[in-house]
Amino acid sequence: MGNNFSISLSLDPIINRCWDCATGQASYICNLEDNLHAFKNEVEELKAIRSDLMSKVRIAEDEQQLKRLDQVGLWLSRAETLINDADQLIVQSPQHVEKLCMGGCCSRHPRSTHKFGKQIATILQEVKGLKEKGDFSDVACKPPIPSANKRPSDPTVGLESYVNQVWSCLQKEQVGIIGIYGLGGVGKTTLLNQINNKFHDTTHDYHVIWAVASQDRPIERVQDEIAKRIGLSNEGWKSIEEKAADIFNVLRKKKFALLLDDIWERFDLTRAGVPLPTQGNGSKVIFTTRRRDVCCQMQPNVDNNIRVECLPPGEAFKLFEEKVGSETLRMHPDICKLAEAVVDECAGLPLALIIIGRAMASMKTPPEWEYAIQVLRQSAASVFPGVGKEMYPKLKFSYDCLPNERFRSCFLYCSLYPEDHPIEKDQLVDCWIGEGLLDEHTNLRNARNQGHYIIGSLIDACLLEKGPSNDSVKMHDVIRDMALWIAGESEKEKFFVKSGVQLKEQPKANKWEEVIRISLMDNQIESLYEILACPNLQTLFLGRNHLEVIISDFFNFMPMLRVLDLSHNSNLRKLSVGIAKLVSLEHLNLSSTGIRKLPVELKALKELKYLNLEWTNHLEMIPQQLISSFSKLQVLKMEGCDCDCSLVLEEMKHLKYLNVLTITFRSASELEKALVFNKFFSCAIEHATLQHFRGSRSLNIFDLANWQHLKSLILLGCMDLEVKIESNVIEGAGCFHSLRFLYLNDCNQLRDASWVIFAPLLQQLLINGCKNLEEVISEEKLGEVTKYKANTNLFSKLEVLNLYFLPKMKTIYCHALPFPQLEKIKILGCRMLKKLPLNSNSAKGKRLVIVGREEWWNDLEWEDEFTRIAFLPSFKSRDL
CATH class of the missing domain: 3.40.50.300 (P-loop containing nucleotide triphosphate hydrolases)
Structure with missing residues (x-):
């Protein structure tokens, strides 16, 4: 055993590796000049390939709107880096070549020359490799589609x-x-x-x-x-x-x-x-x-x-200020106040606020603003010609898209009414009929239906808006201006409209002979002394003035006039006999005038189809045989007329085309006469008033039920009249299926109004001053009559319920009702009414308004706390 070991090493591999290393290092030096020459050529070729490729990419991106391929982008990026590195080496190359000696096989600074030569050799190989990969059949493709493209949009106000x-x-x-x-x-x-x-x-x-x-x-x-x-x-x-x-x-x-x-x-x-x-x-x-x-x-x-509604006043002013510039509004203390008046004229329409705001940005003094406001109230186009050309054509497209000329003429007709003026639908349609704008119909109701269809279409086109009541419409101020602009530009539709502009005298015009419609409604004109030569005039609106005198010859040169409205001139006591010259007249409205008698000369109006004498409280005399002489009469309105209607009831029998009648009965004998002619009147009476009824102490309400088209019924001051539902006739009784409006005033014998259950479409119920009324609908009487033709879905169409000064009123109805259409309840002077027929399901989905005194509201009893809380936001206090 011992610690001896032996090592056996071969020297050949070590010698070989050292030789290879020495010769390799030497090669970077020896081959430097050759490599540099090849390097420069390869780099130049790479630059050319890159340039060609970039040209293709630019064409694809700029002209074809394509996106470069990722691999192309990567290649170009690597090429850019290599070319930059190569250019730096080429710049450094002369100093390294100078260091070479012994025919280029050695260097006076071998270490640095070797390093440089190695860089050249390495990048040379990279350049060659990149060149080989630079051949692309496609350089770009369609870009990926974004989920949404951003759209240019102005800052919004109120949206x-x-x-x-x-x-x-x-x-x-x-x-x-x-x-x-x-x-x-x-x-x-x-x-x-x-x-x-x-x-x-x-x-x-x-x-x-x-x-x-x-x-x-x-x-x-x-x-x-x-x-x-x-x-x-x-x-x-x-x-x-x-x-x-x-x-x-x-x-x-x-x-x-x-x-x-x-x-x-x-x-x-x-x-x-x-x-x-x-x-x-x-x-x-x-x-x-x-x-x-x-x-x-x-x-x-x-x-x-x-x-999308027009802007409310605050938002409208904010938008206007943006366009006119706050600097302009601060030029003078009065301008800001005047700007509010301009904003009012734009009626919240953003397009008008923007265009008129820009147009007024240059106006720096109050007189300029005052003049602009004065003229804006007549027409924006007249004070700013550029505004008319910029704004109205954009709005006019809605007009152009109406189905035909009939619809367009009916629309333009609406501009005759004053700005912001509610237009009664029936009144408007009757004027259209009078001027012949609608189809010829054998039946007036069909013509009216067509008129209401056109109104609906104009509302659908947003050229008319719903009015304050369901029976009215209105025209946006800017749309009205556009309509007058269209009429002014038209060859056929020539209007002269000065309605609601506080005129005190008869106006003048250059070319009366071209005018087909004139509206001077809602002014302060007292007299008409100047003769108008208007051979083409078809409509003349003079209502709501202070007229006292119209000279006899005023109508001499209006042979084509078909519609004449003199209504609401309470100072007009006498009707000029010259009106007999209007041989084409079909529509005559004398309602709410002070006329005391109708001239017998009116018999000359052989074409008359519409005569309105409503609320002529001073009309004492209608000549005999006058009404019957209007053989084409379709509409006769006499509700509120002070003349004894019995004098004309007999004559009405001869009016074979009469479709619409409104009338006031002041005695049982007058009503009986109408009921004798029941077959004739049942299809004609639309509105009826029983006023200060004499000659009877009771009325069987079903005597009126067979008036098939009765829309409104008023019982006014019938102090001693008892309204009955007689059970012996109820089974065969008709139903008030057209009744929409019921007003009971000072009918002291009424204990209830349970018969309203026979009016399934009733929309407004107003009861005032009926001192003995205890309930609207009696549950006991309801039980007696529901087995007949009564409406068990009570008040399903009711929109307005007003109860005033009913000291004995205890209940409307003893159970809660759904009231699906109810919008407003107003209760005043009904101190014994402690509970409303409401629960948590009543008026569901509707914003109900309940008006009354705070003290009365606080004493109300509710079905439960949830119902009370639910209707808490509905209450609006009204002190007596």
């Missing part, structure tokens, strides 16, 4: 709540289609832009597509925009159906949100190739339109159709 409303709707799984509608220029496209950009800025899994549906070829245009957005080539398509098939095959695999701007009629998604949104596919369609009816056709669920 934030709508953005939130639409976005909230989008989050609901059951909502697939959302409609956004409203007046032209109200901000619908801006709102849709905001929704698009919210998609862009939010994490989601939708593929967002924006498309504009124009009136010209809407489906093809939308298809083209969808195809572009989802990366489809439109080459080779020959038909809508082929496009639809390709689009459908792509979209059915995606969760998409299609934003459709500015559609004018129902857009057929299926025909365009768009899969219908369902809870299963999770897709959405959001569209904008100016037409409410398009919303309903696209999306019948009204909760998912959002109307």
